[in-house]
Amino acid sequence: MYNSKITGLGKYVPDNIVTNDDLSKFMDTSDEWIQERTGIQERRWIPEGSDDTSSVMGAKAAKIAIERAGLTKDDIDFIVFATLSPDYYFPGCGVQIQDLLDMPTVGALDVRNQCSGFVYALSVADQFIKTGMYKNILVIGAEYHSNGLDKTTRGRGVTVIFGDGAGACVLSREEDTTKGILSTHLHSEGKYADKLIVASPSIKHWVPEIIESEEEDISYYPYMDGTFVFKHAVVRFSEVIMEGLIKNNLSKEDIDMLIPHQANLRIAQFIQKKFVLSDDKVFNNIMKYGNTTAASVIIALTEAWEQGKIKEGDHVVLAAFGSGFTWASAIIKW
Structure with missing residues (x-):
């Protein structure tokens, strides 16, 4: 292995x-x-x-x-x-x-x-x-x-x-x-798929149908129930981070750097407060780039490393939540 x-x-x-x-x-x-x-x-x-x-x-x-x-x-x-x-x-x-x-x-x-x-x-x-x-x-x-x-x-x-x-x-x-990716943790809950979705175009609503339709519920733009997503995100973020820590016999005090998905700065601040992490142990760059979805965690991880905020031996935690609903974490020994 x-x-x-x-x-x-x-x-x-x-x-x-x-x-x-x-x-x-x-x-x-x-x-x-x-x-x-x-x-x-x-x-x-x-x-x-x-x-x-x-x-x-x-x-x-x-x-x-x-x-x-x-x-x-x-x-x-x-x-x-x-x-x-x-x-x-x-x-x-x-x-x-x-x-x-x-x-x-x-x-x-x-x-x-x-x-x-x-x-x-x-x-x-x-x-x-x-x-x-x-x-x-x-x-x-x-x-x-x-x-x-x-x-x-x-x-x-x-x-x-x-x-x-x-x-x-x-x-x-x-x-x-003892080094590298120690564990990853993946979850989904598809019953909330319609809370953050692009419903069209799809096999149900193909392009000509969308163009010709006057129905307001047929749109090729993203839809999000922001309040609903926020409430679930803060719960699932916490759960999946703790799952990773427990799997590796770590505590929240062992986190050297948390890189959360850059969905909303308020979510990241909520998680930071819940885990009692100082500012130098959480990296956010949503202020500059907004939510870049699948790119957000890796852009943030790259910037944190470029700025010298991640050192060899650090415990780095990646965590994300989004459409699906899906959520995930990775525990890394740098």
């Missing part, structure tokens, strides 16, 4: 910064309204005319992660790509990474678990390495939200939250089983 460890990290976000004041120019909102509810000050949106997509951004982040791991593209054995905003309905982004990076014909797998996507993807890669099947796996989380948002006052409750970006890591074999 082996463990897996993160040997390289990378991120990419578009240069185009969209502030809360920018949003107030085309919808009824304000910087005060957005910051009070979410903590977000700005986000990155891919500008019109850019070649960036989820796969392109993912490839840019992946190149950085591979280089930092001291590897080449030819050393990668497998690809796991997490996103809710693939370039195409099918095929998925994983195979596009193989092409964009001119990699050997390795396998590629796509994960569609939305906000929990990266932690789920990390867990899948971890199992492949633990069994000895692969040695180096590229794990990517990337999202292109901005082109699919309702940028009117009707959609402000969702639109102000989301941003574009990508992050990637290389997960490699580690023979010392």
Whole structure:
């Protein structure tokens, strides 16, 4: 048996910064309204005319992660790509990474678990390495939200939250089983799927039907019951973090760095208070990037590492909750 460890990290976000004041120019909102509810000050949106997509951004982040791991593209054995905003309905982004990076014909797998996507993807890669099947796996989380948002006052409750970006890591074999990913924990509760959803287009409501329909409940924009999601998120975040700590005989005092999914700064602050963690033990960057869904945890993890906030030997906890509902955690000995 082996463990897996993160040997390289990378991120990419578009240069185009969209502030809360920018949003107030085309919808009824304000910087005060957005910051009070979410903590977000700005986000990155891919500008019109850019070649960036989820796969392109993912490839840019992946190149950085591979280089930092001291590897080449030819050393990668497998690809796991997490996103809710693939370039195409099918095929998925994983195979596009193989092409964009001119990699050997390795396998590629796509994960569609939305906000929990990266932690789920990390867990899948971890199992492949633990069994000895692969040695180096590229794990990517990337999202292109901005082109699919309702940028009117009707959609402000969702639109102000989301941003574009990508992050990637290389997960490699580690023979010392006291280091690396110690455990991952995955959960779902599908009865609440309609609380955070893009219901169309789908096989039920295909594009021509949506265009021709005058029914208000047929829309290709995201829907979220924000209050309902918030109440469940704070409970599930706490549960899945504790599950990971207990599995590894750790306590909340052993957490050196918590990287929560960047859904809402208020959720992260609630969890920080519940676990009695000081500011230097929780990393948040939602203020700059908004919610980048499957990319949020890996972008935040990369930034925390780049800023020297994660050191060898630290216990790092990743946790996420989102649409599905799905939630997940990973306990890492850095």
